[in-house]
Amino acid sequence: MGSDNINNVLIYAEDKSFIQWVRSDFSTDNEKWEALKNGDETKAAIHEAIDLVTALSFDNEKMSQQRKSKLFDRIESSIDAPKVKTLPKRNTRRLLSLIATAAVALLLVTVFWPRNSITNITTQFAEIQKFNLPDASEIILNAGSELSYDKKNYKNERSLELDGEAFFNVEKGQKFTVNTPSGSVEVLGTSFNVYSRNETFKVVCETGKVLVSNKDFSSSVTLFPGESCALINNKMVKGKRTFKSDDWIDGIYHYDGVKLSDVIEELERQFDIKIITDQVDTDVLYSGFFNRKKLQEALESVFWTLKIKFEIEDDSKVVIHN
Template identity: 40%
Template sequence: MQENYLAKWLNNELTETELSEFKKSDTYASYQRIAEASTHLEAPEFDIEGSLMAIKNQQILNEPKVVRLHPFKKFLRVAAAVVILITGSYFYLNSLEDTVVTQYAESKEVLLPDNSQITLNAASEISYDSKNWNKKRSIKLNGEAFFKVAKGKRFTVATEDGIVAVLGTQFNVANRKGFFEVTCFEGLVSVTFNGIETKLPAGNSFIAINGTIMENTVADTEPSWMNNESTFKSIPLKYVLLEFERQHNITVETKNINTDQLFTGTFSNTDTELAVQSISVPFRIKFKFEGNKVLFYAENTP
């Protein structure tokens, strides 16, 4: 009975009659003191959010390390890499140029996609883009070459010293260190040198030696080297000797000779003995062979 009264008393649910009867019991005084003391008790502060975060962190630490793979995302990454590889390969392969090189004492003939023809002289190199040839007919030249250009769009030959442009004609371009020569054998050739354009009709040559421009005329229908000869007109001897080296694949040395003196003449590209005589006789100089080397020297050299 008193247990029921205690529960109702704690919840403040006793009637006046029940409360009067409960107060007469022996245990009421004890309950009253406990109730009064409990009103002064305070519960400690409890950080709910902090406790939840600690529990979550502990769960993460205790969980096994599992990497969740997403097959579709992985497929997309692989596909993207393949696309980049294929695209890069396409542009790389399409940017490659055809290159033709000749060694000393060697010449080569090249047929271009439009049936234009190039004959490459010794120790020379050309490069061009055959894949896009119909869009841009352009050749890069280092050395010497003779061109027979089929009629069509603008045809250009780019060298270190200048640019030659034609539509359809026959011409020769020589670009060596310090030496630049363009000879027109048919039609009309445009030569741009140091930003200045020169129109070159058939039978004329444009020559620049160490930046100095010279003019010349020719009567031949093709360059002499196409017939196994090298012909010069008032050209410094040092350039003649360099061409001799290229045509005969032999080293040249000089002693007590002025290699700036001008040479006019022709030497053979196939007969080495005859060639050295053709070079030495006009200057009254001597020569002697030493293995794969020839020494040109003055007659009074000790």
């Protein structure tokens, strides 16, 4: 792309009305930008500017340290002093600024724009997805969860980022790592379940052997079939599996001495509802299960045992009270 086009891209990307148009997912009526987007001489620059605005709007706070390191390495290795013609002094600073901004923007777009090698999979409430990784490993992602991996580099590094819950059936091969906000799990070939929501981090090994570590790797445990562990006060504590960790795949959710607030969050995820809890102590402990097949039966399974009454006001709202 020539310097004139670079200049146009950045002029577009700095325009407040253009930024608003892009961030509204083009739902804001704007004849000017629509016309330029479809114009033969301007559409290329407009699309580059759209990429730039989208990339610079990316939420860097949610980036994992692994992805930050890859980005910094890429920027460092991509810096190369460009050869430019001598320009009038008043324009030199402007063009250098444009080139620098465009270079960084191009790197950001390359790393974060959906056309890159990072594959992101997200499940909504009341949704479960089953899919295979490039090595044929199988993953079942529970509702309200997010998972990502580098498809291009997957053969060299079988590493994933998870926020939520997933069951993994991993094909044998080199090290397979699941990173979460609270800790990580490393295996070679096995099946296991990972639950990582808010500050709760739990892992259950079904077959094979897994190594589980907290976020700063100051505490680790090795699990064998039938064993589980949980993060308690930043320490991995091992225990025995009390029920099959993949029962949730068939719609059964088990609990053993869990705060009612955690059970309610799972009910909300599985049925895409809002439960109003103002009149109930949600710190009480619950032991039991529910099935996600029918909302009425699931609510009865949880609340009747605790002598809590509930009312389904519509398809998306439930009120509970004593």
